[in-house]
Amino acid sequence: MNDATSLTGNWNYPTAIRFGAGRIKELPEACKAAGIAKPLLVTDPGLSKLPMIAAALELCRKAGLGIASFDGVKSNPVAKNVDDGLAVLRKGKHDGVIAFGGGSALDTGKVIAFMAGQTRPMWDFEDIGDWWTRADEKGIAPVVAVPTTAGTGSETGRAGVITDEASHTKKIIFHPKMMPRIVLADPELTVGLPPQLTAATGMDAFAHCLEAYCAPGYHPYAEGIAVEGIRLVKTFLPRAVVDGTDIEARSHMLAASQMGSTAFQKGLGAIHSLSHPVGAVLDTHHGLTNAVAMPYVLKFNRAAIDEKIQRLARWLGLRNPTFDGFMEWSLELRRQIGIPHTLAELGVKESHLDKFAEMAAVDPTAGGNPVKAGVPEMRKMYEAAVAGRL
Ligand SMILES: NC(=O)c1ccc[n+]([C@@H]2O[C@H](COP(=O)([O-])OP(=O)(O)OC[C@H]3O[C@@H](n4cnc5c(N)ncnc54)[C@H](O)[C@@H]3O)[C@@H](O)[C@H]2O)c1
Numbered sequence: 001m002n003d004a005t006s007l008t009g010n011w012n013y014p015t016a017i018r019f020g021a022g023r024i025k026e027l028p029e030a031c032k033a034a035g036i037a038k039p040l041l042v043t044d045p046g047l048s049k050l051p052m053i054a055a056a057l058e059l060c061r062k063a064g065l066g067i068a069s070f071d072g073v074k075s076n077p078v079a080k081n082v083d084d085g086l087a088v089l090r091k092g093k094h095d096g097v098i099a100f101g102g103g104s105a106l107d108t109g110k111v112i113a114f115m116a117g118q119t120r121p122m123w124d125f126e127d128i129g130d131w132w133t134r135a136d137e138k139g140i141a142p143v144v145a146v147p148t149t150a151g152t153g154s155e156t157g158r159a160g161v162i163t164d165e166a167s168h169t170k171k172i173i174f175h176p177k178m179m180p181r182i183v184l185a186d187p188e189l190t191v192g193l194p195p196q197l198t199a200a201t202g203m204d205a206f207a208h209c210l211e212a213y214c215a216p217g218y219h220p221y222a223e224g225i226a227v228e229g230i231r232l233v234k235t236f237l238p239r240a241v242v243d244g245t246d247i248e249a250r251s252h253m254l255a256a257s258q259m260g261s262t263a264f265q266k267g268l269g270a271i272h273s274l275s276h277p278v279g280a281v282l283d284t285h286h287g288l289t290n291a292v293a294m295p296y297v298l299k300f301n302r303a304a305i306d307e308k309i310q311r312l313a314r315w316l317g318l319r320n321p322t323f324d325g326f327m328e329w330s331l332e333l334r335r336q337i338g339i340p341h342t343l344a345e346l347g348v349k350e351s352h353l354d355k356f357a358e359m360a361a362v363d364p365t366a367g368g369n370p371v372k373a374g375v376p377e378m379r380k381m382y383e384a385a386v387a388g389r390l
């Protein structure tokens, strides 16, 4: 069962994905195929100290690419990270970006490439109505994305999440052409991710699939992808947390993460709406915050999703294929991989809740929640999540 050599492939949706262990060696060729001769590699300061970045830079130099790197990206990236990277890109006349890292580096790299030839400021492209049509498509530089976490699926998404420090809000910068031209999905790059981050990022993939599946609206493609993504998380996330070198588990989690972002074109929901204010104000890890919020949102949504969750529970092969059985299994998974049960454990206090509830109710993901949730409902869910009341 541990033979992962067959877990490889070239996939063409939602973009060109070269999937499989060891495929990082195709990086120079992928840049050329994406039309990039002078890439700027965008990563974060933790990763830039790891041998995998030095190796990637060396590989590209040997292949004659005029590569440079930028590592000024913080977790939960802010506008300054994009501005600084953009300045390096323009000064060095780079013609494309290698976005290399977790969601933070991938999002920042994608937004830098998107902004390369724009004249309007970044916040003009927030994911509101048709604001994306303001962009000059010819000004978008190509991106090769190299994920090193299995959670956000940013490498197969059309948006970047950047925190606006002025208003303490996470904003989504969106354009259909922000989708990376080529993804190099090499599960070996995720092997060094510590167990806690493996658990937290994996739960982000789970939350994406679950919220996409439950969001109202007709999108059977997205639902099909989402349910299989959840099955992969169920089987392989505990294994990846226990043994980070389990390449079979790492491979399936990397796929599940991409399936999550592919599926959430259909919509997200209140797990993300509750999580974004907490992440923006307290700088908590995104996937971890989602993981804590999940059961409280599931309970709130029960009336609208009961039947759907039963169908999902049967697909997952749960012993008790009911809503309660699904809830029990998800709580057990959380416990098993070390996710805290309450938002209080992430530093959320009663005094935060008025503001957070207001922010959650207007978060762009709130509209996808199967049960309409305004300020009072969001507050109730926060109260339950702070107290650990289910
Ligand atoms: N674009 C999207 O659709 C989307 C979706 C969900 C979340 N996000 C955003 O993504 C960000 C979170 O991304 P994330 O969860 O991947 O975490 P992250 O990118 O913030 O990385 C977390 C930490 O893990 C380290 N790390 C990453 N890969 C590693 C590896 N292989 N080995 C050792 N350390 C490694 C990083 O250096 C960093 O310190 C948030 O800002 C969130 O809002 C974006």
Ligand SMILES: [Fe+2]
Binding pocket: 152, 204, 207, 208, 272, 286, 290
């Ligand atoms: Fe997410």
